Amino acid sequence: MSYASLRPPAEALEGLTSDEFEVVGFHFFIDREHFHTMDGNGLSSDEVIAKLIEMGFQNSSVLEAVKAAGPSFDDALEYLSNYSHRNSRGASSSSRCSTSNEKNLGKRTLSSLPSSGQLRQSSILDHFQSTAGPKKCRTGFLPDALVPVEEHKEDLSGMHCNLETMSELFPVDCPWELDIASDWEKKVVSLLQKHFRYSSLKNFQKEALAAWLAHQDCLVLAATGSGKSLCFQIPALLTGKVVVVISPLISLMHDQCLKLAKHGVSACFLGSGQPDSTVEQKAMRGMYSIVYVCPETVLRLIKPLQRLAEGRGIALFAIDEVHCVSKWGHDFRPDYRRLSVLRENFSACNLKFLKYDIPLMALTATATIRVREDILKSLCMSKETKIVITSFFRPNLRFSVKHSRTSSPSSYAKDFSELIDIYVRKRKTGEKKQTIISEELDDTSYGSDSYEIEDSYTGGDVDEVDSMEENGLTASKGKEMSVEYLENDVDVFQSVDDWDVAFGEFNGQSSWEEGDMRGLSETIDPPSKPEERLRLLHEPLEQGPTIIYVPTRKETLRIAKFLSGFGVKAAAYNASLPKSHLRQVHKEFHENTLEVVVATIAFGMGIDKSNVRRIIHYGWPQSLEAYYQEAGRAGRDGKLADCTLYANLTRVPSLLPSKRSEDQTKQAYKMLSDCFRYGMNTSCCRAKILVEYFGEDFSYDACLLCDLCTDGVPQMQNLKEEADLLVRVIATNCGSTFMDDSYDDTTCTDIKQRRSMEMLNLRAYVSKIRELYQKFVTTDLLWWRGLARILEGKGYIQEADDKIHVQIKFPEPTKLGLEFLRSKGDETFDVYPEADMLLSMNKCTSYSTFTEWGKGWADPEIRRQRLERMRQKPDGSRGKQKQRKSRASRKSRSRKSNKNNSDLRTVRGRIEAKLSKYK
Ligand SMILES: Nc1ncnc2c1ncn2[C@@H]1O[C@H](COP(=O)(O)OP(=O)(O)OP(=O)(O)O)[C@@H](O)[C@H]1O
Numbered sequence: 019m020s021y022a023s024l025r026p027p028a029e030a031l032e033g034l035t036s037d038e039f040e041v042v043g044f045h046f047f048i049d050r051e052h053f054h055t056m057d058g059n060g061l062s063s064d065e066v067i068a069k070l071i072e073m074g075f076q077n078s079s080v081l082e083a084v085k086a087a088g089p090s091f092d093d094a095l096e097y098l099s100n101y102s103h104r105n106s107r108g109a110s111s112s113s114r115c116s117t118s119n120e121k122n123l124g125k126r127t128l129s130s131l132p133s134s135g136q137l138r139q140s141s142i143l144d145h146f147q148s149t150a151g152p153k154k155c156r157t158g159f160l161p162d163a164l165v166p167v168e169e170h171k172e173d174l175s176g177m178h179c180n181l182e183t184m185s186e187l188f189p190v191d192c193p194w195e196l197d198i199a200s201d202w203e204k205k206v207v208s209l210l211q212k213h214f215r216y217s218s219l220k221n222f223q224k225e226a227l228a229a230w231l232a233h234q235d236c237l238v239l240a241a242t243g244s245g246k247s248l249c250f251q252i253p254a255l256l257t258g259k260v261v262v263v264i265s266p267l268i269s270l271m272h273d274q275c276l277k278l279a280k281h282g283v284s285a286c287f288l289g290s291g292q293p294d295s296t297v298e299q300k301a302m303r304g305m306y307s308i309v310y311v312c313p314e315t316v317l318r319l320i321k322p323l324q325r326l327a328e329g330r331g332i333a334l335f336a337i338d339e340v341h342c343v344s345k346w347g348h349d350f351r352p353d354y355r356r357l358s359v360l361r362e363n364f365s366a367c368n369l370k371f372l373k374y375d376i377p378l379m380a381l382t383a384t385a386t387i388r389v390r391e392d393i394l395k396s397l398c399m400s401k402e403t404k405i406v407i408t409s410f411f412r413p414n415l416r417f418s419v420k421h422s423r424t425s426s427p428s429s430y431a432k433d434f435s436e437l438i439d440i441y442v443r444k445r446k447t448g449e450k451k452q453t454i455i456s457e458e459l460d461d462t463s464y465g466s467d468s469y470e471i472e473d474s475y476t477g478g479d480v481d482e483v484d485s486m487e488e489n490g491l492t493a494s495k496g497k498e499m500s501v502e503y504l505e506n507d508v509d510v511f512q513s514v515d516d517w518d519v520a521f522g523e524f525n526g527q528s529s530w531e532e533g534d535m536r537g538l539s540e541t542i543d544p545p546s547k548p549e550e551r552l553r554l555l556h557e558p559l560e561q562g563p564t565i566i567y568v569p570t571r572k573e574t575l576r577i578a579k580f581l582s583g584f585g586v587k588a589a590a591y592n593a594s595l596p597k598s599h600l601r602q603v604h605k606e607f608h609e610n611t612l613e614v615v616v617a618t619i620a621f622g623m624g625i626d627k628s629n630v631r632r633i634i635h636y637g638w639p640q641s642l643e644a645y646y647q648e649a650g651r652a653g654r655d656g657k658l659a660d661c662t663l664y665a666n667l668t669r670v671p672s673l674l675p676s677k678r679s680e681d682q683t684k685q686a687y688k689m690l691s692d693c694f695r696y697g698m699n700t701s702c703c704r705a706k707i708l709v710e711y712f713g714e715d716f717s718y719d720a721c722l723l724c725d726l727c728t729d730g731v732p733q734m735q736n737l738k739e740e741a742d743l744l745v746r747v748i749a750t751n752c753g754s755t756f757m758d759d760s761y762d763d764t765t766c767t768d769i770k771q772r773r774s775m776e777m778l779n780l781r782a783y784v785s786k787i788r789e790l791y792q793k794f795v796t797t798d799l800l801w802w803r804g805l806a807r808i809l810e811g812k813g814y815i816q817e818a819d820d821k822i823h824v825q826i827k828f829p830e831p832t833k834l835g836l837e838f839l840r841s842k843g844d845e846t847f848d849v850y851p852e853a854d855m856l857l858s859m860n861k862c863t864s865y866s867t868f869t870e871w872g873k874g875w876a877d878p879e880i881r882r883q884r885l886e887r888m889r890q891k892p893d894g895s896r897g898k899q900k901q902r903k904s905r906a907s908r909k910s911r912s913r914k915s916n917k918n919n920s921d922l923r924t925v926r927g928r929i930e931a932k933l934s935k936y937k
């Protein structure tokens with residue numbers, strides 16, 4: 019039995035090229051070779067199911083066939099074939115009956131359609147069907163019809179599917195709007211149930227569709243995982259026209275095409291990542307209902323797309339992840355800005371055959387108010403653009419922030435011990451060993467904070483790669499996977515080619531997630547009521563994979579190796595790794611074979627796997643947008659999931675290297691600064707900060723789940739004396755003019771000029787305070803840094819430098835600050851100490867005057883003053899004596915540091931020995 023016997027009859031294919039021939043009956047393009055290799059190849063039942071669905075069989079029939087005939091491809095096909103023959107007569111007559119009963123095809127009811135066992139009607143057959151009579155086409159709603167191929171053979175004879183005849187085949191003035199406007203919701207629900215097994219549309223999806231039906235442009239702002247894709251997929255199903263989706267990542271396009279194919283919707287993606295060069299021509303002929311393109315490609319295809327609009331018709335241009343348009347957002351992509359050409363080239367005034375402008379639908383989960391404005395402007399969206407906003411709140415996500423050095427095996431051991439326990443315990447029944455692992459990992463008190471990994475640790479890469487391969491996790495070998503192979507590089511989201519290279523060779527070898535098979539049952543409504551969220555507090559996390567996001571490529575490998583060393587099924591993922599490896603990771607992740615993916619941002623946007631239980635950010639993200647976007651991969655099934663940020667709270671984060679203009683650099687610093695403040699916050703619900711960042715009024719008091727909601731806020735402290743002192747020292751240094759009543763922050767330009775001459779950094783002010791006030795001599799810069807941020811937040815000081823700094827660096831007083839200084843009385847200054855202040859308070863460091871003296875030399879201003887003082891001393895000999903002493907003490911410090919290094923080496927040896935015990 020060959021699959022060829024299930025193809026449409028030869029007459030039906032007359033006039034088609036061989037490529038077109040392939041498309042008929044197959045929603046997702048599969049080539050011949052692919053089929054040959056499948057025969058008797060021992061595919062898993064999931065793969066057999068996926069292949070049969072790709073061939074065009076109904077989900078339910080395929081499942082039944084596999085159940086009845088077993089997981090053999092040939093047997094299942096045989097079964098389906100018999101089934102098809104058994105049912106085709108009945109189906110066909112039922113279909114005919116419905117056609118004759120209804121005035122036109124558009125009125126065909128779902129229940130009257132043949133259901134299972136047959137090849138679904140492909141997109142090209144939709145067209146053929148539509149040519150059965152011009153009236154039928156005019157009333158649209160065709161792609162939903164399930165009509166056996168045989169039915170159409172008379173319609174097809176003599177047909178030549180080429181661009182010239184397209185406009186005749188698909189008259190563009192189809193009044194489908196009239197037909198579907200009346201009861202479109204009902205029709206959508208039946209489409210939803212049939213294709214996606216969802217029971218209803220969500221409110222925001224309805225709003226977006228209503229806007230599209232009214233030919234309006236629409237900006238959809240909805241939380242990650244809320245179901246934005248459906249807003250642009252439904253129009254294709256509803257009208258039979260093509261929907262063009264602009265998407266930034268090939269991996270994302272590819273994932274969506276596979277999903278659509280499984281749901282019986284023909285789709286393709288174009289761009290340099292598309293391995294089959296004929297797909298583009300076919301797409302431009304209208305052979306796919308949904309065409310995914312990257313912005314670069316759509317700009318190149320304007321003319322063919324205009325022809326497509328005239329032929330089959332374009333229902334909608336959807337611009338997914340539209341925040342990429344704005345340089346005020348994260349992931350800015352210059353080519354997204356050029357998408358404004360869509361409005362001009364697909365408007366009714368430029369294309370005479372159009373009655374209305376082809377609507378634009380822009381969608382994102384992470385756009386601040388500024389970014390939204392920029393999107394509307396940059397894309398030249400109409401003034402009547404409908405803005406559909408849902409809450410950005412993800413009530414089932416549990417956010418927390420933890421302090422970690424995040425840079426060495428000692429921190430890995432401390433931070434990932436729980437994760438290792440969870441996954442290893444799950445697999446091995448020997449509880450005893452797991453307990454030992456936890457204990458050993460917890461025993462990191464000796465792990466020096468300043469312990470630095472040396473290259474030699476990762477030197478034995480081949481061995482380590484082997485250990486990963488033993489776990490079946492690595493597709494690459496030897497040098498390719500070694501840490502040295504990679505620079506300590508970051509994945510910067512800039513060019514689509516990075517991603518194309520990484521994903522271009524996916525050939526649609528899909529596998530099904532269990533959730534897909536079970537449809538709705540996998541997804542639950544997230545807990546919106548407070549009492550439901552409170553109940554979650556006592557529930558353990560369900561099983562599911564983890565994604566660890568790290569800033570550098572090198573770190574993906576280090577951590578993946580570390581985890582797999584303990585038996586966790588972990589893999590690294592970054593754009594520079596071999597394609598085969600990335601494909602493997604994607605596949606295993608979706609098949610639930612992998613437990614942990616350690617990734618850069620390359621594994622971010624659009625990853626739609628329902629049961630991701632933990633998102634760990636290991637190191638500062640570059641913006642809250644990126645953070646929320648990546649955290650949004652968790653808990654898409656509506657169940658409880660953890661989003662933990664491990665960051666070094668004692669260090670101010672820096673920007674990762676990337677090509678940026680001056681403006682972009684400023685914006686990047688601003689975004690990083692917001693992210694830093696999110697980590698430092700100790701007093702406000704984390705979910706509230708996140709959603710308010712996107713301009714939403716958080717309607718709940720608190721999320722009830724985040725670390726601050728559950729652990730509580732620190733005790734408030736009255737820091738009046740310290741605040742007063744810091745503002746005073748700053749104001750005094752900045753000059754008497756600042757103390758003048760008439761001083762205005764913004765208008766005094768001469769003062770601003772003077773300011774730059776007098777600018778001292780925060781460190782210098784803290785040194786001054788320590789030098790001048792015995793009481794504060796042992797205080798820590800870390801603590802003052804926190805206070806300076808609080809004062810800045812209250813508007814008492816501001817940044818004097820033109821540059822934007824992540825943490826206020828060159829403070830100067832504001833008018834409000836000066837009023838604060840002048841205020842007398844017993845007013846208190848009650849504040850919650852921020853994370854760095856708490857860390858500093860918990861640290862029992864005593865600051866010797868010598869240390870302070872040494873630190874002071876690092877500050878140019880203090881150095882200048884001290885040298886000045888020394889020069890003024892009558893007897894230079896004491897100065898020389900001091901210099902000699904200081905040289906001696908430097909030597910002794912260097913000896914000490916050598917000793918510390920050797921201690922560290924011993925420590926590392928001990929850690930390695932411990933780790934090796936469990937490999
Ligand atoms: N009407 C619906 N009813 C039930 N589930 C739905 C509905 N619409 C979408 N979903 C579910 O939502 C999941 C996420 O959808 P989708 O990938 O479109 O999210 P998204 O909003 O685009 O997220 P992201 O911003 O992360 O890309 C889908 O896998 C699907 O299971």
Ligand SMILES: [Mg+2]
Pocket residue numbers: 246247338624
């Ligand atoms: Mg999406």
